[in-house]
Every structure is written in structure tokens, then in C-alpha cells.
Amino acid sequence: MxxxxxxxxxxxxxxxxxxxxxxxxxxxxxxxxxxxxxxxxxxxxxxxxxxxxxxxxxxxxxxxxxxxxxxxxxxxxxxxxxxxxxxxxxxxxxxxxxxxxxxxxxxxxxxxxxxxxxxxxxxxxxxxxxxxxxxxxxxxxxxxxxxxxxxxxxxxxxxxxxxxxxxxxxxxxxxxxxxxxxxxxxxxxxxxxxxxxxxxxxxxxxxxxxxxxxxxxxxxxxxxxxxEIPAPASDDPPTRLLEGRRIAIARDAAFSFIYPANVAFLREQGADVQFFSPLAGDALPECDALWLPGGYPELHANTLGTCHRLAADIREHWQAGKPIWAECGGMLALMEELHWPSKDMRESLLGVISGVVTQHDRLRGLGMQAWDTPWGRLRGHGFHYSTCETSLPVIAHTRRLLAEDAVDEASQLECVHAQGSLRMSYFHAWFASNPVAAAKLFTP
Missing domain, CATH: 3.40.50.300 (P-loop containing nucleotide triphosphate hydrolases)
Incomplete structure (x- = not known):
């Protein structure tokens, strides 16, 4: 039809x-x-x-x-x-x-x-x-x-x-x-x-x-x-990889860069998704894993800097060994300070990790990327105006994605930082590109 x-x-x-x-x-x-x-x-x-x-x-x-x-x-x-x-x-x-x-x-x-x-x-x-x-x-x-x-x-x-x-x-x-x-x-x-x-x-x-x-x-x-578009031949991708896990997702004007397809993926894999709003003063919901997606934390730094209860909740979550995936703006929000030179502005952020964000007026990262994780290649992209300085260890770099199955092997783009159960990067992941790798972001 x-x-x-x-x-x-x-x-x-x-x-x-x-x-x-x-x-x-x-x-x-x-x-x-x-x-x-x-x-x-x-x-x-x-x-x-x-x-x-x-x-x-x-x-x-x-x-x-x-x-x-x-x-x-x-x-x-x-x-x-x-x-x-x-x-x-x-x-x-x-x-x-x-x-x-x-x-x-x-x-x-x-x-x-x-x-x-x-x-x-x-x-x-x-x-x-x-x-x-x-x-x-x-x-x-x-x-x-x-x-x-x-x-x-x-x-x-x-x-x-x-x-x-x-x-x-x-x-x-x-x-x-x-x-x-x-x-x-x-x-x-x-x-x-x-x-x-x-x-x-x-x-x-x-x-x-x-x-x-x-x-x-x-x-x-x-x-x-x-x-008429026929359904593709089924390749039987892994399913229910997140069965029974509750994943908290920050969602408001500071954390709004969320692909609906990624949320659908989490639910299809069996996760119970719980949204919360840091800007509204919400505490971190009871959860097994936390996703801090991208957005505009730089426009709401004055509010994020006052979210002391949430910062304490995230630290406790991290110290308990529960997974955190902080993506682009979500990573920035965890830092101590935002510096915006052209606006002569310095603002505190959540302060969960040691680091300073500098907001620029020109692009600092743009393009399709891939992260070769221990569980295979996860595809996505990067797009940001800021730079980030932090002492958290770098475990990998993304590479330029040329096609669905090809990367520029010589390229070295965004850092992927990790410490304990926390992983963070400017990289925005498309979860369905590698279900196993995506699920590992939210499992110990």
C-alpha cells in the first residue's frame, strides 16, 4: 500500500x-x-x-x-x-x-x-x-x-x-x-x-x-x-538489553537535545525511563543509571549553579558505581565554571567534577562522528561552540564518520572521558546504530 x-x-x-x-x-x-x-x-x-x-x-x-x-x-x-x-x-x-x-x-x-x-x-x-x-x-x-x-x-x-x-x-x-x-x-x-x-x-x-x-x-x-517502501530484511538486533533498569533523563530548556528515537530505543530495550527537570529544582529520581543529554546549559548557568541538592545526588549516584552518560551540554553542566569571554561572564555550574567550560562565539566542533567502543562502533555527531578543560582521563577519541561503514582512521575528534561509572563527551550518540554499545552506557 x-x-x-x-x-x-x-x-x-x-x-x-x-x-x-x-x-x-x-x-x-x-x-x-x-x-x-x-x-x-x-x-x-x-x-x-x-x-x-x-x-x-x-x-x-x-x-x-x-x-x-x-x-x-x-x-x-x-x-x-x-x-x-x-x-x-x-x-x-x-x-x-x-x-x-x-x-x-x-x-x-x-x-x-x-x-x-x-x-x-x-x-x-x-x-x-x-x-x-x-x-x-x-x-x-x-x-x-x-x-x-x-x-x-x-x-x-x-x-x-x-x-x-x-x-x-x-x-x-x-x-x-x-x-x-x-x-x-x-x-x-x-x-x-x-x-x-x-x-x-x-x-x-x-x-x-x-x-x-x-x-x-x-x-x-x-x-x-x-x-511504497517495504520493510528491510530483519537482522534480529539484540533486544531487552536494559530489562528492568530505571534510567533517569534530565529534560528541560538546559537539557533539550534528545532524539525521540533514543528514548524509544531505551524503552524498547526494556528500560523504565524517568524524566526530571534540574531547572525546576527536581531531585535526581531513584534510578539505576543517569543520562544528562545536551542542550543549552550555558543559557541557564545561573540556575544550575544553585542546584546544590542535585549536584550532591549526582555525586552520590557516581560514588555508588551507577552509570552516568553525560553528552555534550550534559557534560558541560557537570563542570565547576562557565566562562563566556564575549559576555564578560563567569558563572558556576553543578560542580560535580573539576573543569572549566569556555563558551565561544564561533563553532568549535561540527560533523558526523563515530566512537569505536569496546562493544563496537557507535555512530553519531558533534556540534558545539564551547571548549572544555578537565582532568578526567581520556579513554578514546571519536573519528570522522565518512559513511555508515567507514571512518577516517587518521582523524581524532572529540575526547571521551571516563572515571569510574561516569562517561562523558561532546559526542551525541545515535543509540540504534549499535544497541549493545548504547546499552553499555547505562549498565555497570
Missing amino acids: SCPVLLVAAPASGQGKTTITAALAHLLHARGKRVQVFKCGPDFLDPTWLALASGQAVDNLDLAMCGKADIQRRLALATQHNDVVLIEGVMGLFDGSRSAADMAALWSLPILLVIDSSSMAETFGAVAFGLAKYRPGLRIAGVLANRVASERHAGMLRASMPPDVPWLGQVMRQQKDKTPIPSRHLGLVAADEMSDGHARIAQVAESLAQSDLGQLDWSQWQERWGV
């Missing part, structure tokens, strides 16, 4: 992919359709807007980090249990060694091209032509013009289109805010930090509803963009 699928792509970052994908999910959801959205690449922030719009958790898809079988399994399940599947691409359509175009080609996914028409007229058609013709064999669903200034502007854009590339209409530039979803360092502001998130998406969806795409009836969606 086929299901309509659209991969939303663009010529580059900043064209409005997230806004358009969220608006389309909102529009379809409002019409009574069950919508599942995915995000290409290792991203924690765009998915918050896509989840808000669709009403469902959003998983990430990356050919290196996740692997082909993992992606196919998720897409197959999504097409079986939803009315429509949307996939937001990453960067430009052809960017990267594992581009959105590569993913589209593997499963013959229809591609919706979103092009920012700001400061552009007839050249719009040339950009659309190039995207549609650059790689033969791709299934181009059509082109949608974004940030259109007026109906006259829309007419010029449409007239410039090549005759064999479908025009799917336009979304007008928003009057109050040219970029309805604001950004800061690391990416978009998360949807749950915006009190008017729904209204921002709905405003764009209202314009999208007037486009040719928004006016299509459902039979046309199924006829044009139906895709």
Missing part, C-alpha cells in the same frame, strides 16, 4: 524549509490527516517545530549516522501508519556526501523544491531548472516559491518556470516577521520556548493554503506522490 511522501528540499540553507514543512504539516493535520514528519541530518531544533505542527514526535534520518536499514525501517512504518509522510531535507538538495538527493534516489521519494524568491524575479526559473535537471532520475514533485513580495511578483516567478517542472504556487512574505521562526547559536529557537509557536506556523499555513499545493485534493496527493 502506497502513502504520499514529500521530501522538502531547497538550493541552500535559509530558504525556509523548516517553516514550509511545518506549515504543510499543520495544514494537513488541520484537515484531519495523520502526518508523520522526519528531519534529514543530526538536528535537535528543527524537529521541535515539525513536531508542534504535526502532533507527532520527529525522528532524524541520516545515511551515515542512522544507516540505510534504520531509515528504511522508519519510513516503512511511517507509510503504513500515516496518511502522509513529510521529510525536511538538510542544507541544499545536493549538499554533502550523503545528501537529501541521495536519500530521495534510494527510495524514489518525490521532492518538493522550496526556493526563496526574495530579491529575485526571472532568475527563479533558472534556479528551478538547475535543481530539477542537475541529477537525472530524481522525482521532482514541483517547485514552491517562498517569501513572495506580491501577486505581481508571483506572476513573474511563475512565468519564468521551465514548462516541464511543475509550479506548486507561492507563500507570501510574512508582514510582521520575514523569518517567522527565530534563530540563535546552534540553530533555531526551540518551539517550546515560543509562546506563540502555533500562531507563527498557522500564519504561514494560511498563505500556503492558497497556493496550488494547498488547493490540491487528496486523490491528487495519492496519485502524484504515493510511495
Whole structure:
């Protein structure tokens, strides 16, 4: 049975992919359709807007980090249990060694091209032509013009289109805010930090509803963009590796970089997951293992520095030999002090371990990575603006991930620190890439 699928792509970052994908999910959801959205690449922030719009958790898809079988399994399940599947691409359509175009080609996914028409007229058609013709064999669903200034502007854009590339209409530039979803360092502001998130998406969806795409009836969606994706052959991965274990996970504005797929993995492996909020003053729940995920501890250092009870709980947990996995921002939160030179700021952190975090205004780590653990290769990525100085021993370094089964052997990226039952790194792990290694992060 086929299901309509659209991969939303663009010529580059900043064209409005997230806004358009969220608006389309909102529009379809409002019409009574069950919508599942995915995000290409290792991203924690765009998915918050896509989840808000669709009403469902959003998983990430990356050919290196996740692997082909993992992606196919998720897409197959999504097409079986939803009315429509949307996939937001990453960067430009052809960017990267594992581009959105590569993913589209593997499963013959229809591609919706979103092009920012700001400061552009007839050249719009040339950009659309190039995207549609650059790689033969791709299934181009059509082109949608974004940030259109007026109906006259829309007419010029449409007239410039090549005759064999479908025009799917336009979304007008928003009057109050040219970029309805604001950004800061690391990416978009998360949807749950915006009190008017729904209204921002709905405003764009209202314009999208007037486009040719928004006016299509459902039979046309199924006829044009139906895709059948079979489930991959089962490789019988290990299961119930965490049976009976209770895992506490910090989750709030300081610890928000959590893949829903990783939480689902823990539960599928038999773990009892307990969330708690350090910023709300929560104590550490009774647990067998602790996960401190990434997020924005640097924006909440003044609060974290006052969480003395939680710091004592974590020390006691560590001294008892219970596992702790501290990932990126979770690692930073454990340190003694945050130094942010450009803001002339020094703040205390939890102070569980000896170390100083320096926050920079430019990227200090970015890219797909792999950690060769004693239990096999665990894949993931790194993305951070800070650096960290600590005396905790380094037990390994991650390496640059080139493909699902290939790394740059000569590279040496993020440190993996360990002492006793504590492991920590800037490395963000995709748990399903190696179930045994991931489960070992939470077992003695």
C-alpha cells in the first residue's frame, strides 16, 4: 500500500524549509490527516517545530549516522501508519556526501523544491531548472516559491518556470516577521520556548493554503506522490538489553537535545525511563543509571549553579558505581565554571567534577562522528561552540564518520572521558546504530 511522501528540499540553507514543512504539516493535520514528519541530518531544533505542527514526535534520518536499514525501517512504518509522510531535507538538495538527493534516489521519494524568491524575479526559473535537471532520475514533485513580495511578483516567478517542472504556487512574505521562526547559536529557537509557536506556523499555513499545493485534493496527493517502501530484511538486533533498569533523563530548556528515537530505543530495550527537570529544582529520581543529554546549559548557568541538592545526588549516584552518560551540554553542566569571554561572564555550574567550560562565539566542533567502543562502533555527531578543560582521563577519541561503514582512521575528534561509572563527551550518540554499545552506557 502506497502513502504520499514529500521530501522538502531547497538550493541552500535559509530558504525556509523548516517553516514550509511545518506549515504543510499543520495544514494537513488541520484537515484531519495523520502526518508523520522526519528531519534529514543530526538536528535537535528543527524537529521541535515539525513536531508542534504535526502532533507527532520527529525522528532524524541520516545515511551515515542512522544507516540505510534504520531509515528504511522508519519510513516503512511511517507509510503504513500515516496518511502522509513529510521529510525536511538538510542544507541544499545536493549538499554533502550523503545528501537529501541521495536519500530521495534510494527510495524514489518525490521532492518538493522550496526556493526563496526574495530579491529575485526571472532568475527563479533558472534556479528551478538547475535543481530539477542537475541529477537525472530524481522525482521532482514541483517547485514552491517562498517569501513572495506580491501577486505581481508571483506572476513573474511563475512565468519564468521551465514548462516541464511543475509550479506548486507561492507563500507570501510574512508582514510582521520575514523569518517567522527565530534563530540563535546552534540553530533555531526551540518551539517550546515560543509562546506563540502555533500562531507563527498557522500564519504561514494560511498563505500556503492558497497556493496550488494547498488547493490540491487528496486523490491528487495519492496519485502524484504515493510511495511504497517495504520493510528491510530483519537482522534480529539484540533486544531487552536494559530489562528492568530505571534510567533517569534530565529534560528541560538546559537539557533539550534528545532524539525521540533514543528514548524509544531505551524503552524498547526494556528500560523504565524517568524524566526530571534540574531547572525546576527536581531531585535526581531513584534510578539505576543517569543520562544528562545536551542542550543549552550555558543559557541557564545561573540556575544550575544553585542546584546544590542535585549536584550532591549526582555525586552520590557516581560514588555508588551507577552509570552516568553525560553528552555534550550534559557534560558541560557537570563542570565547576562557565566562562563566556564575549559576555564578560563567569558563572558556576553543578560542580560535580573539576573543569572549566569556555563558551565561544564561533563553532568549535561540527560533523558526523563515530566512537569505536569496546562493544563496537557507535555512530553519531558533534556540534558545539564551547571548549572544555578537565582532568578526567581520556579513554578514546571519536573519528570522522565518512559513511555508515567507514571512518577516517587518521582523524581524532572529540575526547571521551571516563572515571569510574561516569562517561562523558561532546559526542551525541545515535543509540540504534549499535544497541549493545548504547546499552553499555547505562549498565555497570
